[in-house]
Amino acid sequence: MDASAWDDRYAAHELVWGGAPNRWVAQETGELPVGRALDLAAGEGRNAIWLAERGWRVTAVDFSEVALDRARRLATTDRPPEVAERIEWVRADVLSYEPAPGGFDLVVLAYLQLPEAERVPVWRRAAAAVAPGGSMLVVGHDSTNLSEGTGGPQDPSVLYTPADVLTAVADAELKTVRANQVRRPVEKDGGVVDAIDALVLLRREG
DSSP states (O other), X not given: OOHHHHHHHHHTSSXXXXXXXXXXXXXXXXXXXXXXXXXXXXXXXXXXHHHHHTTOEEEEEESOHHHHHHHHHHHHSSSOHHHHHTEEEEEOOTTTOOOOTTOEEEEEEESOOOOHXXXXXXXXXXXXXXXXXXXXXXXXXXTTHHHHSOSSOOOGGGOBOHHHXXXXXXXXXXXXXXXXXXXXXXXXXXXXXXXXXXXXXEEOOO
């Protein structure tokens, strides 16, 4: 899906992903020391804004101008002005975006669902961008979600497992803090069912 298609998708809804941060981003990064963060495929900015509210200086990257415009507005709505001041919004395609090597204390890739040939280079550049002592969080729809979970993309080529992430960044010299499947409750048909996500948290010694 290209940028114009995502522009159309974002324009058709008030908030595609909601305003709250992703539960795994909040859970896994909430206790980290504040520094410089990179949010790749930031969408409407929910994770970037949440990090900035906690004092992080965030570079938020997405190729949808509609999403970034909405994110800029959200960052200034009912929030202190310093929240928006801490965020740099960058319109760029993560397939070609080159983050500064070692430039970030936290790199977040939340639900970037791409075919293997496209996602692996993105993961590797993201891993290289982690500073000494910094962390990298990858979370997305797990491959088993098709048969055992609910929702998410139905194309198996864009799904992955924690092992796929670890294999892709094996040369990055990052320590595995956590790498496992996690269940995310989702309301469906009047009840609650579980979606299955892949979650990987890595850290660079420093």
